[in-house]
Amino acid sequence: MAEQPLLRVRNLGVSFRSGGVESMASSGVTYDLSPGEILAVVGESGSGKSVSALALTRLLPPEPACMITGSVQLQGRELVGLSETELTKVRGKQIAYIFQEPGTSMNPVYTVGFQIAEAVKAHRPEISNVQSTVEESLDAVGIREPARAAASYPHELSGGMLQRAMIAMALACDPKVLVADEPTTALDVTIQKQIMELLARLRKERGMSILLITHNFGIVANMADNVFVMNQGRVVEQGSVKAVMGSPQHPYTRGLIGCIPRLGQRRRRLSTLEDALRESETQSG
Amino acid sequence: MSTPTLIEIQDLKVHYPRPGAGWFSKADPVRAVDGVSFVVPRGKTVGLVGESGSGKTTTGRAIVKLAPVTAGKIIWEGVDIGQMDNRTFLPWRKKVQMVFQDPYGSLNPRADILGILSEPLEIHFPKLNRSDREARCAELLKKVGLKPEQMRRHPHEFSGGQRQRIGIARALAVQPELIVCDEPVSALDVSVQASVVNLLQDLQDELGVAYLFIAHDLAVVEHISHHVLVMEKGVVVEQGTPDQILGSPQHPYTRTLLDAVPKF
Numbered sequence A: 001m002a003e004q005p006l007l008r009v010r011n012l013g014v015s016f017r018s019g020g021v022e023s024m025a026s027s028g029v030t031y032d033l034s035p036g037e038i039l040a041v042v043g044e045s046g047s048g049k050s051v052s053a054l055a056l057t058r059l060l061p062p063e064p065a066c067m068i069t070g071s072v073q074l075q076g077r078e079l080v081g082l083s084e085t086e087l088t089k090v091r092g093k094q095i096a097y098i099f100q101e102p103g104t105s106m107n108p109v110y111t112v113g114f115q116i117a118e119a120v121k122a123h124r125p126e127i128s129n130v131q132s133t134v135e136e137s138l139d140a141v142g143i144r145e146p147a148r149a150a151a152s153y154p155h156e157l158s159g160g161m162l163q164r165a166m167i168a169m170a171l172a173c174d175p176k177v178l179v180a181d182e183p184t185t186a187l188d189v190t191i192q193k194q195i196m197e198l199l200a201r202l203r204k205e206r207g208m209s210i211l212l213i214t215h216n217f218g219i220v221a222n223m224a225d226n227v228f229v230m231n232q233g234r235v236v237e238q239g240s241v242k243a244v245m246g247s248p249q250h251p252y253t254r255g256l257i258g259c260i261p262r263l264g265q266r267r268r269r270l271s272t273l274e275d276a277l278r279e280s281e282t283q284s285g
Numbered sequence B: 001m002s003t004p005t006l007i008e009i010q011d012l013k014v015h016y017p018r019p020g021a022g023w024f025s026k027a028d029p030v031r032a033v034d035g036v037s038f039v040v041p042r043g044k045t046v047g048l049v050g051e052s053g054s055g056k057t058t059t060g061r062a063i064v065k066l067a068p069v070t071a072g073k074i075i076w077e078g079v080d081i082g083q084m085d086n087r088t089f090l091p092w093r094k095k096v097q098m099v100f101q102d103p104y105g106s107l108n109p110r111a112d113i114l115g116i117l118s119e120p121l122e123i124h125f126p127k128l129n130r131s132d133r134e135a136r137c138a139e140l141l142k143k144v145g146l147k148p149e150q151m152r153r154h155p156h157e158f159s160g161g162q163r164q165r166i167g168i169a170r171a172l173a174v175q176p177e178l179i180v181c182d183e184p185v186s187a188l189d190v191s192v193q194a195s196v197v198n199l200l201q202d203l204q205d206e207l208g209v210a211y212l213f214i215a216h217d218l219a220v221v222e223h224i225s226h227h228v229l230v231m232e233k234g235v236v237v238e239q240g241t242p243d244q245i246l247g248s249p250q251h252p253y254t255r256t257l258l259d260a261v262p263k264f
């Protein structure tokens, strides 16, 4: 495939410094994201998934508290080292985020509809009927009463509704790259499916590329083209979903897949990563 | 079921005024919970699944008196606690605790772990002195798999899974008979999720505590529950054993739910 990557990431590393101690949160992250591609990122919590994604537009503390190394090119333009003013223009419009914690990107003192409207006005000034764009975007993420949701303050919505409102806000700006950090963990499986179908449609219709951080392998298998697996800040395995999930090479990947609880399994206890690693060792040894 | 009933919910309703309409408006209210009935047996786990926005959290919050009860009863040992004022409710508050979904937002960031675990002890066991509380705190940390030496640390120094353990320790501090767990493992990766679920089960075996366990992961709910409720639009559409509900679902919504589980 000769397609020019939309996003070209090389050796991306992030380290934090506090009290003279430097700690590496992620290093050596390298990948290409083509237009319309869905690239999944999996790994235990704390393995550096979120940090590597936030580093793309430096949504992290300033230097010297946080150092970013390596290169991030968006359509050939280097983002590492850009000024905050320049990066602000990239965020939202070019690279939009759906954050892991529902609530973090909504302000409690404004209604949900007002906040989505502000985002639309800032990034898509050409739109004249903002109110209907807001309600359409809430409807698209499967919210039953979009007008009511728009008129609500964040605390008046359920966890899953707020999560979907955040997704609506990110999508209303029509970004080129969407970074979705565990976007459906707070959602029931039917809504999860609906959101995933929406993302699949957007990538098809608009050619939007998606960096999808998740610990749900079911979603990876059904949605993503490629995947990389992170462990302790490093990429331990990378490739097409078919290859990585079909025959995982790294024991860590096998362990992660092994501790997924499944319906109808009837186990006395759920296996943790250590249990799964031990099981796979005794099987192969 | 032969196990004695711990708490019985009868036709519970929680309605909120429509946003922008005000309390006295004639506009149709938001019917967050609209006639829910079920029983939690002593020492057992009732799993609660359902659509996002269907009223699961609100049901749990009503039981711990964090949501206003519009109508219906919450009967605990023959006494209706649903309409009680806060002062009369105090002795019950000790019996029922809540563990929240968000391990980041639900712990006071400025307090250390000792402070977080001491607060409920000060309210409900005012006779304990400082060193009693420290001893109790050390015991609680051990119980949830953390080190007593860590009691001087603050929440941000712990990982998501560890914070959820702290939330569980805080709920256990007052020796409750029921813990409402609102998506306690949703934000955790599969491995940490397994260790927290195993911990909850161990604590139930040891202490006989009952759980109302709200979750989205059907495999986890099947694993931990003795009885499962399915909610849609403020009402329970189906309930039964995990085998009945997840093995041979009767209600169309439950079937939709099962069909939506991603397969691989």
Ligand SMILES: Nc1ncnc2c1ncn2[C@@H]1O[C@H](COP(=O)(O)OP(=O)(O)OP(=O)(O)O)[C@@H](O)[C@H]1O
Binding pocket: A155, A156, A157, A158, A159, A160, A161, A186, A187, A188, B016, B017, B030, B031, B032, B033, B050, B051, B052, B053, B054, B055, B056, B057, B058, B059
């Ligand atoms: N304080 C409030 N004021 C007004 N409406 C509220 C309030 N709290 C909840 N609601 C509404 O009540 C309904 C049920 O919300 P609840 O939080 O119980 O849902 P849930 O089943 O826990 O959903 P999720 O799975 O998304 O967490 C929603 O329509 C919500 O908008």
Ligand SMILES: Nc1ncnc2c1ncn2[C@@H]1O[C@H](COP(=O)(O)OP(=O)(O)O)[C@@H](O)[C@H]1O
Binding pocket: A016, A025, A043, A044, A045, A046, A047, A048, A049, A050, A051, A052, A061
């Ligand atoms: N703002 C920060 N300051 C210091 N350390 C951080 C910060 N954010 C994340 N870290 C650390 O970076 C590592 C990776 O975190 P993260 O990317 O959030 O993991 P995850 O894979 O769960 O998304 C962890 O060790 C975490 O504690």
Ligand SMILES: [Mg+2]
Binding pocket: A046, A049, A050, A051, A100, A181
């Ligand atoms: Mg993360």
Ligand SMILES: [Mg+2]
Binding pocket: A158, A159, A160, B056, B057, B058, B182
């Ligand atoms: Mg909820």
